[in-house]
Amino acid sequence: MAAPSMGGVALPRGHGQVVRLPRGASLTDLAEKIGAQPAALVTALFHLGEMVTATQSVNDETLQLLGAEIEWDIQVVSPEDEDRELLETFDLTFGDEGDEEDWVARPPVVTVMGHVDHGKTKLLDAIRNSNVVAREAGGITQHIGAYQIVTELEDYERPITFIDTPGHESFTAMRARGAKVTDIVVLVVAADDGVMPQTVEALNHAQAAEVPIVVAVNKIDKEGANPAKIRQQLTEYGLVAEEYGGDTMFVDVSATTRQGLDELLTAILLTADASLDLRANAEQDPQGVVIEGKLDKGRGPVATVLVQRGTLRQGDSIVAGDAYGRVRSLLDEHGNKLKEALPARPVQVVGLTSVPRAGDTFLVVEEDRVARQIADRRQARIRNAQNASMRKRISLEDLDAALKENRQLNLIIKGDNSGTVEALEEALMKIEVSDDISLRVIHRGVGGITKSDIDLALADDVIVLGFNVRAEGQATELANREGVDVRYYSVIYQAIEEIEAALKGMLKPEYEEVALGSAEVREVFRVPRIGNVAGSIVRSGVITRNSKARLVRDGVVVADNLTVESLRRFKDDVTEVRDGYECGIGLGSFNDIKLEDVIETFEMREKPRA
Numbered sequence: 001m002a003a004p005s006m007g008g009v010a011l012p013r014g015h016g017q018v019v020r021l022p023r024g025a026s027l028t029d030l031a032e033k034i035g036a037q038p039a040a041l042v043t044a045l046f047h048l049g050e051m052v053t054a055t056q057s058v059n060d061e062t063l064q065l066l067g068a069e070i071e072w073d074i075q076v077v078s079p080e081d082e083d084r085e086l087l088e089t090f091d092l093t094f095g096d097e098g099d100e101e102d103w104v105a106r107p108p109v110v111t112v113m114g115h116v117d118h119g120k121t122k123l124l125d126a127i128r129n130s131n132v133v134a135r136e137a138g139g140i141t142q143h144i145g146a147y148q149i150v151t152e153l154e155d156y157e158r159p160i161t162f163i164d165t166p167g168h169e170s171f172t173a174m175r176a177r178g179a180k181v182t183d184i185v186v187l188v189v190a191a192d193d194g195v196m197p198q199t200v201e202a203l204n205h206a207q208a209a210e211v212p213i214v215v216a217v218n219k220i221d222k223e224g225a226n227p228a229k230i231r232q233q234l235t236e237y238g239l240v241a242e243e244y245g246g247d248t249m250f251v252d253v254s255a256t257t258r259q260g261l262d263e264l265l266t267a268i269l270l271t272a273d274a275s276l277d278l279r280a281n282a283e284q285d286p287q288g289v290v291i292e293g294k295l296d297k298g299r300g301p302v303a304t305v306l307v308q309r310g311t312l313r314q315g316d317s318i319v320a321g322d323a324y325g326r327v328r329s330l331l332d333e334h335g336n337k338l339k340e341a342l343p344a345r346p347v348q349v350v351g352l353t354s355v356p357r358a359g360d361t362f363l364v365v366e367e368d369r370v371a372r373q374i375a376d377r378r379q380a381r382i383r384n385a386q387n388a389s390m391r392k393r394i395s396l397e398d399l400d401a402a403l404k405e406n407r408q409l410n411l412i413i414k415g416d417n418s419g420t421v422e423a424l425e426e427a428l429m430k431i432e433v434s435d436d437i438s439l440r441v442i443h444r445g446v447g448g449i450t451k452s453d454i455d456l457a458l459a460d461d462v463i464v465l466g467f468n469v470r471a472e473g474q475a476t477e478l479a480n481r482e483g484v485d486v487r488y489y490s491v492i493y494q495a496i497e498e499i500e501a502a503l504k505g506m507l508k509p510e511y512e513e514v515a516l517g518s519a520e521v522r523e524v525f526r527v528p529r530i531g532n533v534a535g536s537i538v539r540s541g542v543i544t545r546n547s548k549a550r551l552v553r554d555g556v557v558v559a560d561n562l563t564v565e566s567l568r569r570f571k572d573d574v575t576e577v578r579d580g581y582e583c584g585i586g587l588g589s590f591n592d593i594k595l596e597d598v599i600e601t602f603e604m605r606e607k608p609r610a
């Protein structure tokens, strides 16, 4: 078989050889690996109906498509694999190390899930306040995204860690990033309401993650509470209460009266002891997951992390996602400084150079230099991946239209913490106005709006959104000078509404014809150097100068696209003539005017959008 020649440039066939590429690689990257000319690959893809440039990130399917054509087995390396490989180059692995015998028991990590309004938040608050140890310590409890309490079970003090961001989003987001944080899910179901859609969703998430569930039947203080019904309903989903012969613990509680809280904590521990072997190596280099990140006015980037293994200490060199730094201080949920944090301990870390995202993993490394290099490499990778996923595939048929019509609203999102930035982005991406208009987030981050954000915004049509943050110094000045649209919000819904409105504003306006008036021709005057003028009587509405017109003869449109170029009453030029009056109408160079013709005038009005 002849070598494929596409657009005259020969391509090296792979004959099934494997080539590995990171997600978001460009054709230039591929060309380099297989020894081809980037231009040849661009041409090859073009013939396959895909239009991309050599340096643009290409999505997975497109790479596969191209690979099949040129007989290379293109393996797109997942971000997780890639990160594993990245760590390997530094001789690091994310996971437990050493001999299992050296591992120590660690507390369970619990996430509270359930339908909205069933009492997740209140229950988390009630449990937090039940913490005797904390009350004795006298610290003020703060929301840092997770907390640990200590309860007593069979004369032993047993800590339990709660992730304090109830909701499925955080659970799923973390899981999506490959971070397995939760050991046990507490499924909250209101006894006066019953199993609801989000109850089922939560249950599905937990079961998919193979995380044991403890059911908290909440609001049993309320009239109409029917805890037995909840047990009954949940059997349909495979959760059978112990008292009915199953292996799921159901506990009746009231977050309001605090009834049943101790029993719930006991159930959590018993479930952990029965079905999980929760141990970790406390001696190795510390590792874990970021629960929450935010920018603090005084302290700079602050991340709440959950230590999963090892013991985190002040002074450690740490890399968390694409952020790095040296642990300046460790704080618990009461604001107390800690010397060290053991496995399953949530702790605030101060000292990072930027804000990591929820679900990012963290590692402690030997040297600052290593932390920085890993962070830099990850940053580059995140950028590539984002570029790839944001680029819309344009097929050849659509190309012309796309080039002409592709309207895109570009956004930069800045916010006070990574959770809100992500939530806002996610919500915005769900807005759908029309197929030919897309929303693209070209940059997002935690912190104030900086000059470099505005610089970036200048390159394109970009709206900069600040969520609970403001533009810093020079940035405001630059934005004002260059007319960059910067908008501030503190309520997500408001942001969504405005962006939706902006997108609608980008829709091509739709016009409709609105009749203005009609006039009947009674006489035709020949005016030297001007042409024929229709001596008419206005039959309906108003005839206005400069309005669009058409000429109708015997019910047939003779000419369309005319303009009322002159309008006179007697000798005077006028701008409009009403119903019942006579006037002279000149239709510019159009002279084919006859007696009894009807001149209809109209205008095109923009149709309001629903």
Ligand code: GDP
Binding pocket: 114, 115, 116, 117, 118, 119, 120, 121, 122, 123, 166, 218, 219, 220, 221, 222, 253, 254, 255, 256, 257
């Ligand atoms: P979430 O949406 O699941 O976080 O629910 P919340 O914790 O915000 O609670 C929703 C509403 O139910 C609030 O008005 C709470 O005060 C109320 N609530 C929560 N738990 C109980 C309870 O045990 N008993 C009663 N009577 N009301 C409760």
